[in-house]
Amino acid sequence: MSTDYTPPLADISFVLDHICGLNEINKFAVFTHADREVVTDLLSEAGRFFAQTVAPLNVIGDQIGSVHNADNTVSTPAGFKAAYQAYVEAGWGAVAAAPEYGGGGFPFVVGAVLEELISSANLSFSMCPLLTQGAIRLLEHHASDALKAMYLPKMITGEWSGTMNLTEPDAGSDLAAVRTKAEPQSDGSYLITGTKIFISFGEHDMTDQIVHLVLARTPDAPGGTKGISCFVVPKYLMNEDGTLGERNDVTCVSIEHKMGIKASPTCVLSFGENGRGAVGELVGELNGGIIAMFTMMNHARIGVAIEGLALGERAYQQAYSFAHERKQGRASSTARGESALLIEHPDVRRMLLTMESQIEAMRRLIYVTAGAIDHSEHATEAADREGNEEIAALFTPLAKGWSTDTGFEIASIGVQIHGGMGFIEETGAAQHLRDSRIAMIYEGTNGIQAMDLVGRKLGLRGGDVVREHLGRIQSSIAECRVVPELSASAAAMESALEAAREATEWLLAQTNNDDVLAGATPYLRLMALVTAGELMLRSARIASNLECGPAQLRTARFFCEQLVPGATALVPAVTAGVDSLAGR
Amino acid sequence: MHVVVCVKQIPDPAVPGALNADHTLKREGKPILDESDSYGVEMALQLVDAAGGGEVTLISMAANEETAGLRTALAMGAAKAVLVSDPACAGSDALGTAKALAKAVERAGSVDLVLTATESSDGYTGTVPAQMAELLGWPALTFAKKVDIADGTVTIQRQTEAGYDTVQASLPALVSVTAGVVEPRYPSFKGIMAAKNKPVDICTAADLGLDGQLGWAGARQTITNVENAPARQAGEKFEDDGTGFEKVVSFLENLKVI
Numbered sequence: 045m046s047t048d049y050t051p052p053l054a055d056i057s058f059v060l061d062h063i064c065g066l067n068e069i070n071k072f073a074v075f076t077h078a079d080r081e082v083v084t085d086l087l088s089e090a091g092r093f094f095a096q097t098v099a100p101l102n103v104i105g106d107q108i109g110s111v112h113n114a115d116n117t118v119s120t121p122a123g124f125k126a127a128y129q130a131y132v133e134a135g136w137g138a139v140a141a142a143p144e145y146g147g148g149g150f151p152f153v154v155g156a157v158l159e160e161l162i163s164s165a166n167l168s169f170s171m172c173p174l175l176t177q178g179a180i181r182l183l184e185h186h187a188s189d190a191l192k193a194m195y196l197p198k199m200i201t202g203e204w205s206g207t208m209n210l211t212e213p214d215a216g217s218d219l220a221a222v223r224t225k226a227e228p229q230s231d232g233s234y235l236i237t238g239t240k241i242f243i244s245f246g247e248h249d250m251t252d253q254i255v256h257l258v259l260a261r262t263p264d265a266p267g268g269t270k271g272i273s274c275f276v277v278p279k280y281l282m283n284e285d286g287t288l289g290e291r292n293d294v295t296c297v298s299i300e301h302k303m304g305i306k307a308s309p310t311c312v313l314s315f316g317e318n319g320r321g322a323v324g325e326l327v328g329e330l331n332g333g334i335i336a337m338f339t340m341m342n343h344a345r346i347g348v349a350i351e352g353l354a355l356g357e358r359a360y361q362q363a364y365s366f367a368h369e370r371k372q373g374r375a376s377s378t379a380r381g382e383s384a385l386l387i388e389h390p391d392v393r394r395m396l397l398t399m400e401s402q403i404e405a406m407r408r409l410i411y412v413t414a415g416a417i418d419h420s421e422h423a424t425e426a427a428d429r430e431g432n433e434e435i436a437a438l439f440t441p442l443a444k445g446w447s448t449d450t451g452f453e454i455a456s457i458g459v460q461i462h463g464g465m466g467f468i469e470e471t472g473a474a475q476h477l478r479d480s481r482i483a484m485i486y487e488g489t490n491g492i493q494a495m496d497l498v499g500r501k502l503g504l505r506g507g508d509v510v511r512e513h514l515g516r517i518q519s520s521i522a523e524c525r526v527v528p529e530l531s532a533s534a535a536a537m538e539s540a541l542e543a544a545r546e547a548t549e550w551l552l553a554q555t556n557n558d559d560v561l562a563g564a565t566p567y568l569r570l571m572a573l574v575t576a577g578e579l580m581l582r583s584a585r586i587a588s589n590l591e592c593g594p595a596q597l598r599t600a601r602f603f604c605e606q607l608v609p610g611a612t613a614l615v616p617a618v619t620a621g622v623d624s625l626a627g628r
Numbered sequence: 629m630h631v632v633v634c635v636k637q638i639p640d641p642a643v644p645g646a647l648n649a650d651h652t653l654k655r656e657g658k659p660i661l662d663e664s665d666s667y668g669v670e671m672a673l674q675l676v677d678a679a680g681g682g683e684v685t686l687i688s689m690a691a692n693e694e695t696a697g698l699r700t701a702l703a704m705g706a707a708k709a710v711l712v713s714d715p716a717c718a719g720s721d722a723l724g725t726a727k728a729l730a731k732a733v734e735r736a737g738s739v740d741l742v743l744t745a746t747e748s749s750d751g752y753t754g755t756v757p758a759q760m761a762e763l764l765g766w767p768a769l770t771f772a773k774k775v776d777i778a779d780g781t782v783t784i785q786r787q788t789e790a791g792y793d794t795v796q797a798s799l800p801a802l803v804s805v806t807a808g809v810v811e812p813r814y815p816s817f818k819g820i821m822a823a824k825n826k827p828v829d830i831c832t833a834a835d836l837g838l839d840g841q842l843g844w845a846g847a848r849q850t851i852t853n854v855e856n857a858p859a860r861q862a863g864e865k866f867e868d869d870g871t872g873f874e875k876v877v878s879f880l881e882n883l884k885v886i
Contacts, residue, residue: 050642082824084658085699089815097814135817148817 049099049358051091051161054592055404056411057084060153062586063408063579064415069151072422078150086154090136091161097127099165105307106168106475110248112299118247118309124169128202128250136162137173137202142184145196152343152421153414159347160407163354167479168307170351172205172245178344179206179257186328186336187276194282195255205251209240209258209277209313210337216242217492219334220268224260224315226275226324235321236260236277236294239314242486246311247279247296253288254279258315258324259333266331274333275324277315294322304478342440344487346414349443351483352451353406359458359476360399366462367392386461395461399454401580401603406447408579409572413439434509438501439575445493445565446572448483455480494564497571498551502560507552510571514548517541517578524585529597533584533604537577540611544574547618558622566617577608629682629777631672632736633706634729634744634760635665637690637697641749651851652719653750659690661697664745666812668805669701672743673813675777683707685739687732689725691718691843695828702823703815710736714832719844722751726759727846731836733764735829741782742802746771757804767797770804 060066060083070078101123108121131137140155141147155177162170180199183192198204215221224238236258240246247254256277265271280288295317300310315322328336367386375384386392416439419432455477459466466473484490502510518541525534547567554560584600587593637659639645646654661669672684686701686709693713702709710732717728733739742764747754761768772784773792782801785792815823833842840846866875880886 077821081699082820085696085703085815085820085823086817089700089703089820090817093814130814133816134814139817148821 049095049165049361051087051095051164052357053087053091055407056087056157056160058583058587058592058596059407059411060157063583064153064411065419066151066153066415069153069415069418069422072418072424074149074422075151075418078148078154083150083154086139086150087157087161090134090158093130093134093136094161094165097130098162098169101127101169101307102166103472103475105166106304106479109306110299110309112296112309116247116295116297118249118296118299118311120248120250120309121307124307125250127169128172131173132202135201137176138200141177141180141200142196145184145192146200151415151418153411153418156346156350156411156414159350160354160357163351164358166307167351167355168305171305171308172248172250173202174347175208175244176202176204176206178208178340178347179255181340181343182257182274182336183276183327185339186274186332191276191325191327194286195276195278198253199255203251204253204255205245205248206255206257207243207246208337209243209246209256211242212239213241217489219259219272219337222259222261222272224258226260226262226273226326227321228262229323232325234260234262234275234324234326235316236275236324237316237321239312241312242300243311243313244308246309246313247299248309252280256294256313257327259337260324262330269334271331272333273330274327274336276327277322277324281323292322293318293320302482304475304481341488342417342436345440345444345493346410346417348483348487349406349410349413349440349447352447352449352480353403353410354451355476355480355483356399356403356406356451356454359455359473359480360396360403362473362476363399363458363461364396367396372463392461395457397599397602398607399457401599401607402450402454404583404599405576405580405603406443406450408583409439409576410443410447412579413443434504435513437504438497438509438513441493441497441501442568442572442575444487445490445497445568446576448480449490449569452477452480452484490568491565494568495561497568498560498564499557502548502551507548510548513575514541514544517544517574520578520582524581527585527588529588530581530584530600533581533601536605536608537574537581540570540574540577540608543612543615544570547615550619554621556622562620562622562625563618566614570611570614570618573608573611577604577611580604629676629679629740630685630736630738631675631682632685632687632733632739632742633665633668633672633701634742634756635669635686635688635698635701636662636745636748636750637688637694638662638748638750645750647854650719651854655691659694659697661700662745662749664747664749664807665701666704667807667809668743668745669704669706670810670812671775671805672741673705674810675741675775679777682740685710685736687729687736688712689717689720689728689732691715693830698828699820699823700815702826702828703819704813705819706826708826709828711828711830712833712836713830714834714842716833716839716843716845719847720842721847721849722753722755723759723848724842724846726756726763727838728833728836728842729756730760730763731838732831733760735831735836740799741777742766742800743775744802744804746804746806757802761802764800764802767801768804769795769797769801772803772805773809775803775805775809 105121111119139148139150143149226234258275258277259272281292283289295314296311297314298312370386371383375388377388378384416432416436420429423429459473462473465471521534521537524530580600580603584596587596640660676682684706686706689712698709712728744757758768769784771787773787774785776783780799783796786795
């Protein structure tokens with residue numbers, strides 16, 4: 045069956061095998077069942093399923109969107125419920141979850157690839173499983189055994205979905221302002237009252253039960269983030285035998301009308317709308333809600349980084365096909381009296397290669413980060429675990445910030461390649477642009493990613509974590525320089541590395557934190573370009589002995605020689621200081 | 629009930645194919661399950677379910693021990709596979725293939741029904757099912773668009789140009805099923821994990837008593853030449869001067885489609 049999305053399994057396999065070290069991760073005791081052959085089968089079958097079953101619903105999801113009904117239920121677009129049922133039957137949500145509760149226990153990086161495939165197929169649809177997986181991870185790490193046994197098995201199969209309830213009307217990026225209340229009851233449970241907004245899949249018709257994880261304050265909790273606790277609040281109260289009981293007092297009072305991901309219902313949830321309050325159970329320590337949320341933050345941010353990659357890929361595939369079908373104008377290769385295919389125009393080729401090479405660069409950066417998380421959790425040597433934890437910490441804001449910015453830019457180029465038709469909704473290129481915009485905002489805006497990079501990550505071990513990272517890039521460039529076809533790319537990377545060092549040392553030397561924050565966003569972009577550039581360069585070096593050599597060389601050279609030099613131009617912005625932003 | 633399904637592992641049609649100097653298809657990359665065989669696998673699983681028990685066995689032939697395509701069908705729910713795997717298989721013609729597969733059916737044990745596709749997507753001879761049935765001494769019911777089994781009898785609807793014939797035979801029998809006859813299930817995550825441990829009985833031509841009868845050695849046909857399919861002719865344009873519909877109708881009548 046032909047589809048309008050083809051899982052890019054060749055590049056994914058290359059990254060898994062040669063760049064992010066799946067062959068080492070597979071050797072960790074917990075992953076011995078996840079051998080390479082099974083991973084191959086899994087990705088090709090999951091890819092086929094998402095392409096054939098989930099991808100065709102992408103357009104109808106955008107055109108119709110989810111609808112809030114008068115009885116406060118939410119209906120997803122036609123076809124979503126059946127596709128979700130098929131997703132549950134296939135069991136794709138279980139792959140990377142814990143084996144104790146029915147999960148497949150596969151590496152995080154394998155789960156990350158599945159996320160790319162489902163997000164490319166249909167970002168709105170993917171939000172339901174993605175949020176569920178975040179909730180599963182939080183419960184796995186912090187819930188009591190009784191709560192785990194009650195909720196995890198059916199969340200892991202996907203029969204029940206999960207949500208994350210953080211944001212309130214006056215508490216967005218700043219969670220210290222959370223006001224939702226949790227009143228302790230004599231039976232040990234809590235009554236939750238308050239309003240949460242921006243709750244993805246907070247109400248929908250695809251599962252029988254929805255498990256909300258809610259941040260709230262108990263009556264005598266301290267102020268700020270240290271007084272926030274996490275509660276599990278099911279849509280239906282649980283009977284002791286595990287069956288669903290009466291409706292809990294949590295109501296979806298409306299859903300938002302959005303720029304994109306219209307089939308993903310973004311809900312306003314009212315807890316206690318019917319007067320009593322919603323019954324919830326404490327997850328983890330009292331006042332430990334923020335810590336609990338942060339254990340899944342790296343994973344969730346990588347999940348959003350993947351969305352930038354995934355929509356870039358989808359937009360690229362569409363633009364690529366169009367450029368090979370549409371004839372317009374003349375090119376030097378055109379015969380007399382005939383029109384050229386778009387792909388024959390050098391400027392169109394530049395646009396396509398800008399898309400393709402950055403998609404590959406994002407894929408490498410993200411999967412290396414995911415692989416580092418697997419190493420940090422399961423490597424046998426403590427030093428190996430710690431080193432990879434540092435890499436994951438440093439790379440996560442780069443992956444989230446740069447990949448979502450770049451995913452949006454790529455979707456914009458996708459519109460451009462379609463010319464006037466790109467601006468017409470019927471073409472479908474515009475949907476990718478609108479859908480991709482949210483990834484730059486949620487799970488920590490990209491500004492917050494940049495602040496995280498300069499505020500928390502740059503200073504790790506007095507700056508040595510970043511310095512050592514740049515040192516590894518230098519060694520890799522030296523290895524690549526000896527490959528004749530890569531000498532120009534290596535030279536370009538060396539200049540960019542010099543810029544990264546200059547910017548890093550300038551930031552580390554500042555005493556006024558505002559000067560550092562003023563340069564945060566250009567610094568994130570600079571570091572991402574240099575980090576991803578090295579991964580592209582390394583790919584080309586490794587591939588030079590393989591059949592895929594020429595393809596890797598083509599994109600690596602374009603990325604390193606034509607896009608990475610932009611890193612040097614960012615130094616003045618990084619080092620301008622806060623005074624350069626004065627005024628109103 | 630024990631149903632055997634003949635499945636072929638073919639080069640991925642999404643990858644541009646290439647020919648060897650002897651005009652045979654290059655089969656170097658990771659093969660996939662021929663999509664036209666996925667219908668037989670699904671049909672077999674449904675028939676076994678409907679019968680209240682039993683199992684599905686796959687049989688296949690390859691010049692190497694490649695099992696990637698078989699694993700897809702095992703992940704769908706087949707219980708085990710017999711793979712005739714021998715470098716001597718390379719170059720087999722349709723009859724050689726039928727001999728190997730018929731022997732593999734015998735090796736699979738007591739079998740009630742063999743299902744095949746109507747033809748493979750890479751070879752397209754369409755003759756193997758009938759040849760197999762002849763070698764097994766079983767009735768061949770071909771081009772089935774519906775299959776029912778009851779009381780030791782198989783009844784099919786045989787697709788014809790005009791509609792369908794109802795054809796019946798006693799078991800054991802061989803049935804070829806058309807594409808689209810059922811909706812093949814997707815292999816599930818659990819199915820893929822289970823497939824890892826399902827037995828694949830790999831046997832050689834000698835194991836089947838077919839030494840010298842398979843591959844080029846046993847083939848009674850040779851490929852003398854391969855030519856590209858003729859390029860598609862330019863279409864015919866009708867200007868609509870008010871009688872366009874008549875031209876369209878007469879064009880379609882010439883094609884005998886109306």
